[in-house]
Amino acid sequence: MYRILIDTCVWLDLAKDYHQQTILAALEDLIDQGLIELILPKNVVDEFARNKDRVIEQSTRSLSSTLKRVKEVVEKFGDPQQKSSVITQLNDVDHRLPILGEAAVETIDRIEKLFERSTTIEISDSVKLRAAERAIDKLAPFHRQRNGIDDAILIEVYTDIIREDEASDNRFAFISHNTNDFSHPNASKKLPHPDIELCFSLTKSYYFITLSEALQHIEPEHFDDLMIEHNWTEEPRRLKEIIEAIDELVTKVWYNRHQVLREKIEEGTTQIVEKETFPIKDHATRPIQRNVWESALRAAAKVEERIGLEHLGPWDDFEWGMINGKLSALRWVLGDDWDMLDT
Template identity: 70%
Template sequence: MFKILIDTCVWLDLAKDYQQQTILLALQELIQQGDIELILPRTIVDEFDRNKARIIQESSRSLSSTFKRVKEAVDKFGDPHQKDIVLSHLNDVDQRLPTLGEASEDTVSRIEKLFSITPIIEISDSVKLHAAQRAIDKRAPFHRQRNGIDDAILIEVYSDVVKAKATTRSRFAFISHNIKDFSHPTASNKVPHPDIAACFSPVRSLYFITLSDALLIINPDLFNDSMSELEWVEEPKKVSEIIEAMDELFNKVWYNRHQISREKIDDGTIRIVEKETFPIKDHSTRPIQRDIWEGALKAAEEVERRFGLENLGPWDDFEWGMINGKLSALRWVLGDEWDMLDT
C-alpha cells in the first residue's frame, strides 16, 4: 500500500479544473481498492475549507467576465461577415459556464467526502518546533524569504509518518504543485529540494509534482483502466443545438394543432370568414379569417417540406406527451416557465 500526502494546492487545483475530475475519480477508486491511504494533516483540511468557496465562484466567474469582454470586442471590431458566427460560438460556451461552477462544487463535495473517511493528523508541538527550526535555518520551504510555515508543517508531518512506519512494507509519496518551495531550484522540477531530500528515497518514499504521475506509478494497470473508462465526459448541449431542437418540436406541436383545426373546419366547428364580416353575432361556431387560414395552409406546407409527412404524426398519447414534455423542458432550460407550450 502507498500512503500519500497530497498538498492543499493539488486538492484546490482538482476542484478548480473540471477536466481533472477523471483524476479524482481514479484516486477514489484506488483508495477503495486499498492501493492508497491518504496522509491528511489538519492544516490541509483547514486550508481547503478556507478556499473552497472562492474556488467554486472563480471557476465560472472569471471565465464569464473574460467572455463578456471578448464578445464586446468581437461585436465592436469584428469582421461584419464573420462576427455573427463567432458570437454564436461564444454564446454557446458562455451558456455552459454555470455548469463549470456546478462541476467544481461537485468536485469539492467529493474531496470533502474523502476527507471525512480519512483519519486527520493533528499537528503536534514537535512538528511545530521542527517547522520553526526550518524557518530559523532558512531551509526549504523558507529559502525564498516568505512565510512557509504551513508548507514546513506538511513536510514535517510527512517525515514523521515515514519514520514511524520504518519497519513496515508500506511505501510513501508526497505530491505537490508547489515546485518553487519543494522542488530542486536548478535540477528538474521533479526532484525534491536538497533541504527536504532526506525525506525521500528512490523506492520507498517518492516525490511527485502531479497526482497523475503518482497514481500511474502506484498502480499503472488500474490507473490506465480507470482513466480510459472515465475519459468520456458527457458535454452539455450547445445553445444552438437546444434552439434547433426547440424549433423542430415547436413546428410539430403547431402542425398537430393545425390538423385539429382542419378537422374542425370540416365538421363546421370552425367557420372561415372574410375579414369584413367581423364582428360576428353567431357564436355557435368559432370564426377564422380567410387570409389567416390561407397563411396557415402555406405554413403547414413548409413544415411538411422541412420534416416530411412521415415525421409529423399521427402520434399516440405517450408519443404526444413526450413531444410536448421535451418542448416544455427545453424552453425551461432557456428561461421560460414550466409548461410553456404556446405556438
Template identity: 70%
Template structure:
C-alpha cells in the same frame, strides 16, 4: 473505511493539488481514479489538519472563479467581435458566444460537485493534527533558512506539511509500506537547480527511490503507484487531453503580457533610480537620442499605478526576478500563444 494492506500506498496530497482538481474539469478523471484506488485500499490519504483548513478557506473562491474568470474573458472577446468582427459573420459569432455565456453557470456547478467529492474523501480519512514537535521542527527550518524558507518568504504552512509527512514516513509500519508526497508547488518543494520532479535537497532525507516518492502531478503519482489499475481506470473514464479552449489561451496571453510588461517596467525603474533615465514635466519631440530618452512624469506615475495593480493581481512571488531560462520560457510561451491566435512569431509587444 477502506481495507488496508502492507501494499497500501500512504499519500499526502498538498492543498494546491486538491484545489486544482476542484477547479479544472480536465482533472475530473484523475479525481475519479483516486477515489477508486482509495476505495479498493490501494491508496490511503495522509491528511493534515492544515490541508483541510486551507481547502475550506479557498473552496468558495474556487467555485466563484470557475465561472467568473471565463465570464470576464468572454465579455472581452464579445467586445472585440462587436467592434472589429466581420459584419457578415458577427451576428452568428455573437449568438454562439451568448450561448456559451448562458452555459457558464454549469462550470461553477461542476466545481461544487468536485469539491463535494473531495470533502467526502476527507470525511473518510483520519485527520492529523499539528503536534508541538512538528511546529518546533518547522520553526527550526525557518531559523536555518532551509526549504521552504529558502525564498525569503513565510513558508510555515509548507514546513508543517513536510514535517507531518516526515513523521508518517518515520512511524513504525509493516514491512513494504510505501509513501508518496504530491504537490504542484515546485518553487518551495522541488530541487532549485535540477529537475523539478526531484525534491529540494533540504527535504531529501525524507524521500528515496522506492519507499518514499515525490511527485508534482497527481496523475503521475497514481500511474506510478498502481500502473495497471490506473490505466484501466483512465480507459473507463474515457479520459482524453482536450485542446485548450480559446478562453484559456486568451487568459494565459493576458497574464504573460502583464509579466513581460512588469519586468520591463522594473528595468526602467532601476534606470530612473540610478539616474540613467530622467523624469521631465513634458517630453519634447522629435527624440534625438532614444538611448537617453526621458520619461514624462505623469506617464511614469501612471506606470507606477499599473505596476501596483499587477502586483496585487499576481503577488510579488509570481513576478520574478527570473533567471535567463525562466525569462526565455515566459517570452517563448507568449510568442507561441500569440502565434496560435494569428500573430507572427516573436510578437512580444506589451
C-alpha cells in the same frame, strides 16, 4: 498499500479544472479498493475549507468577465461577415458557465467526502517547532523570501508518518504542484529540493508534482484501466443545439394543432370567414379568418417540406407526451416556467 500526502494546492486545482474529474474518480476508486490511504494533515483540511468558496466563484466569474469583454470587442471591431458566427460561439460558452460552476461545487463535495473518510492528523507542537526551525535556518520550503509555515508543516508531518510506519510494507508519496517551494531549484522539477531529499528514496518514498503521475506509478495497469473507464464525460449541450431542438419541437406541436384545426374545418365545426368579429363568444367554435387560414396552409406546406411528413405524426399519447415533455424541459433550461407549451 501506498500512503500519500496531497498538498492543498493539488486538491484546489482538482476542484478548479472540470477536466480533472477523471483523475479524481481514479483516486476515489483506488482508495475504495484499499490500494491508497490519504495522509491528511489538519492544515490541509483547513486551508481547503478557506479557499473552496473562492474556487467556486473564480471558476465562472473570471471567465465570465473575460467573455463579456471579448463580446464587446467583437461587436465593435469584428469582421461583419464573421461577427455573427463568433458571437454565436461566445453565447454557447456563456451558456455553459453556470454548469462549470456547478461542476466545481460537485468536485469540492467529492473531495470533502474523501476527507471525511480519512483520519485527520492534528499538528503536534514538535512538528510546529521543527517547521519553525526550518524558517530560522532558511531551509526549503523557506529558501525563498516569501513562504508560509503550512508548507513546512506538511514536510514535517510526512517525515513523522514515514518514521512511525517504517517497519511496515507500506510505501509513501508526497504530491505537490508547488514546485517553487518543494522541487529542485537547479534540476528537474520532478526532483525534490536538496533540503528535503532525505524524505524520499527510490523504493520507499516518492516525490511527485502531479497526481496523475503518482497514481500511474502506484498502480500503472489499474490506473490506465480506470482512466479509460472514467474518461468518458457528457459535454453540456451547446446553446445553439438547444435552440434548434426547441424550434423543431415547437414546429411539431404547431403542425399537430394545425392538423386538428384542419379536421374541424373539414367537419364544419370551424367556419372560414372573411373577417373575424370580436369579442369571441365561444372559443370552441371560433371561426378563422380566410387570409389567416391561407397563411397557415402555406406555413404547413413549408414545414412538411423542411421536416418531412414521416416526422410529423400522427403520434400516440405516449409519443405526444414525450414531445411536449421535451419542449417543456428545454424551455425550462433556458429560463421559462415548467409546462410552457405556447406556440
